[in-house]
Amino acid sequence: PDTLNAEAIREDFPILDRKIGGSELVYLDNGATSQTPQQVIEAIVDYYTQYNANIHRGLHTLSQEASIAYEEAHDTVADFIGADGREEIVFTKNTTEAQNLVAYSWGMNELGPGDEIVLTQMEHHASLVTWQQMCKRTGAEVKYIPITNEGYLDMEAAESLVTDDTKLVSVSHVSNTLGTINPVDELAAIAHDHGAYLFVDGAQSVPTRPVDVGALDADFLAFSGHKMCGPTGSGALYGKKEILEEIEPAFYGGGMIRKVEYEDSTWHDLPWKFEAGTPGICEGIALAAACEYLSDIGMERVQSHEESLAEYAYDQLARCDDVEIFGPPGNDRTGLVSFDVEGIHPHDLSSIVNEHGVAIRAGDHCTQPLHGTLGVPASARASFYIYNTHEEIDVLVDVLHEAREIFH
């Protein structure tokens, strides 16, 4: 079937048997971090019980085994996002580090007064603050593509904002607050027409839909392993090989060098040139296990499950006349819904639903400027993944009625 079996998948996630204050856990905060299947937990245990050693091809067996597993993990992740090979995949601890890596390796060396960085009003702080501060340091200018009332990018504005002075456009493939799926392939064409790079923030897209960096023609793409069944401290930066060959490393040390003399040094091959010091060896291997787990399910099935839950949650919430939902219609978003219940602050709402075992996010979701644009200081957010069910959304809607009883 082209749908996934969430009930069967739940068997892989021991944590979902947790009770919260006597209620069954209803985990709806997957945009923040996903849960971890037994298959990934076993990959972690296997590493630490069978072949934990430092990499870079030490001569003893454990180091050989760890090195090969860590290197091949790069191949698995490359395949997962349609990259050409391990040379285009730098393991990082998360999306934020990947953004900063490009900002400090490319941005610091290439940007100067008169140059422009184009972001969007819906960007996460991981890219917004990074590039905003990089512009402050280098004298470049930061500009923002505005959003429409429905939470889409204003693509006409994008056409006029990107100019021949633009050096990089950085955009979320999927908004973690609005659920909007942005036309990153169109933005790549606009950026490339002006000789600018396109950086795709894939933190909410790589876990929830098929992503092919070649088809998108992205120059960089970043994502986090912990949002896609992997461990915290795992993530990756994709970069086109010809670009990564050109740019200087941001972090120096062991593992990234070829030859070191007192006066100067030369750098290792890709991707190792960008991986200084002892990396998260187990994290990288476990990220690859997470990619294999999701590939076995099928990313098309993951996407259709996400979209089914998104539409259902949108429709159920939209039937409450005291609920304001942010972002596009329910049939045109990824599996998350940010909303506001009239008269109940999101923090109070999340505390009350938590008493019934329901875990949602409340706050600014690291998009404070976007919340300013939306005209609210904070929002509540339910975000879904492969193990969530329509029945769990019914539980959320039911406990919202409990909250109303208390506050109205």
Ligand SMILES: Cc1ncc(COP(=O)(O)O)c(CN[C@@H](CS)C(=O)O)c1O
């Ligand atoms: C679009 C987008 N871009 C970057 C990040 C940062 O991911 P890290 O793994 O923390 O580096 C996130 C993570 N957003 C979490 C934490 S704020 C959320 O609850 O929405 C994201 O959604």
